[in-house]
Amino acid sequence: xxxxxxxxxxxxxxxxxxxxxxxxxxxxLTEKFSKMLGLQLFSKLNSPVSPEEFLVLDVTYSNxxxxxxxxxxxxxxxxxxxxxxxxxxxxxxxxxxxxDVKNNRLVKKIVLTEEGDKVLHDxxxxxxxxxxxxSEKFTDEEIKFTKDILKRMRDTFKDIVxxxx
Amino acid sequence: xxxxxxxxxxxxxxxxxxxxxxxxxxxxLTEKFSKMLGLQLFSKLNSPVSPEEFLVLDVTYSNxxxxxxxxxxxxxxxxxxxxxxxxxxxxxxxxxxxxDVKNNRLVKKIVLTEEGDKVLHDxxxxxxxxxxxxSEKFTDEEIKFTKDILKRMRDTFKDIVxxxx
DNA sequence: ATAAGTATGTTGTAAATGCAACATGTTTTT
DNA sequence: AAAAACATGTTGCATTTACAACATACTTAT
Numbered sequence: 001x002x003x004x005x006x007x008x009x010x011x012x013x014x015x016x017x018x019x020x021x022x023x024x025x026x027x028x029l030t031e032k033f034s035k036m037l038g039l040q041l042f043s044k045l046n047s048p049v050s051p052e053e054f055l056v057l058d059v060t061y062s063n064x065x066x067x068x069x070x071x072x073x074x075x076x077x078x079x080x081x082x083x084x085x086x087x088x089x090x091x092x093x094x095x096x097x098x099x100d101v102k103n104n105r106l107v108k109k110i111v112l113t114e115e116g117d118k119v120l121h122d123x124x125x126x127x128x129x130x131x132x133x134x135s136e137k138f139t140d141e142e143i144k145f146t147k148d149i150l151k152r153m154r155d156t157f158k159d160i161v162x163x164x165x
Numbered sequence: 166x167x168x169x170x171x172x173x174x175x176x177x178x179x180x181x182x183x184x185x186x187x188x189x190x191x192x193x194l195t196e197k198f199s200k201m202l203g204l205q206l207f208s209k210l211n212s213p214v215s216p217e218e219f220l221v222l223d224v225t226y227s228n229x230x231x232x233x234x235x236x237x238x239x240x241x242x243x244x245x246x247x248x249x250x251x252x253x254x255x256x257x258x259x260x261x262x263x264x265d266v267k268n269n270r271l272v273k274k275i276v277l278t279e280e281g282d283k284v285l286h287d288x289x290x291x292x293x294x295x296x297x298x299x300s301e302k303f304t305d306e307e308i309k310f311t312k313d314i315l316k317r318m319r320d321t322f323k324d325i326v327x328x329x330x
Numbered sequence: 331a332t333a334a335g336t337a338t339g340t341t342g343t344a345a346a347t348g349c350a351a352c353a354t355g356t357t358t359t360t
Numbered sequence: 361a362a363a364a365a366c367a368t369g370t371t372g373c374a375t376t377t378a379c380a381a382c383a384t385a386c387t388t389a390t
């Protein structure tokens with residue numbers, strides 16, 4: 001086989017490669033379905049919080065007294081969006097933002113209210129079973145394996161992507 | 166162990182479960198990093214199309230003369246968003262929308278222009294190598310396995326989620 | 331001591347999203 | 361034949377997004 005033919009084949013292969021065949025598009029599509037299920041569930045349940053607000057409650061619950069920027073880092077959201085989600089949650093009285101000092105700097109620490117705690121666990125009780133139905137299709141090993149792959153993928157992304165939080 | 170204690174433990178476990186520990190949050194986070202890498206790459210390259218527009222070109226390329234609704238189904242986007250992305254691509258003259266008849270109904274078939282084809286492959290040539298760097302961290306087996314798991318997950322979601330396309 | 335840099339939070343903006351509602355036709359039911 | 365349902369595409373709207381730019385206030389460099 002000549003070099004020319006090889007190069008032609010390579011070129012052909014390259015131009016026939018599709019983004020939609022990649023693992024990254026699989027991840028994108030899967031997240032889209034998962035997100036839509038969340039949206040539809042929260043809507044059907046008349047949840048007082050959106051899926052993203054629920055996420056904030058979830059992380060706040062497991063990280064009491066965290067300040068906004070540290071919360072943003074955990075959420076992998078920028079400070080602007082984190083602040084807006086918190087503003088909405090505070091307006092609904094599911095959290096309070098308490099001004100405090102950390103490293104000699106003013107920060108706003110997030111405190112879950114009783115009502116916020118209640119909403120978090122109410123939503124969990126209704127939403128978890130639905131997602132559990134999906135998880136039933138997989139073995140514990142499969143889930144563990146996939147979580148590991150995705151974590152390694154994120155770690156690789158972190159070296160390339162500029163996160164400004 | 167009494168039933169009461171068991172129930173107490175179960176309740177405790179339930180309330181200690183976190184959404185952020187779930188596989189679905191892993192998928193969400195991973196997609197977020199992947200999306201951000203795409204955004205930053207396209208921006209750095211001064212790409213004439215956004216990542217979502219690139220996706221439309223990718224699917225149009227591999228499905229010539231597809232109509233808007235069928236394209237929407239492949240993209241798993243609703244008709245409204247698909248139409249808006251196409252409107253933007255047509256304005257930039259990367260596609261044309263040709264009115265045609267299918268099943269005795271008027272449809273708009275999507276045709277990639279020469280310029281659109283060029284942009285698609287230019288962007289591919291610049292973006293694929295970056296994502297390939299990430300893929301290098303995984304064996305072919307791992308990628309195949311993960312794609313399979315995610316596909317099964319989507320198939321399960323499809324039975325639960327209402328897709329109105 | 332002054333300047334430059336950093337930390338924290340806010341406001342503005344453009345893109346993409348899903349859903350609802352609409353317009354306009356064609357089928358199917360009744 | 362009239363009514364209901366469906367197919368296709370569009371417009372409007374509220375949510376979420378990332379990024380840029382800003383306001384304060386503190387730290388570090390010069």
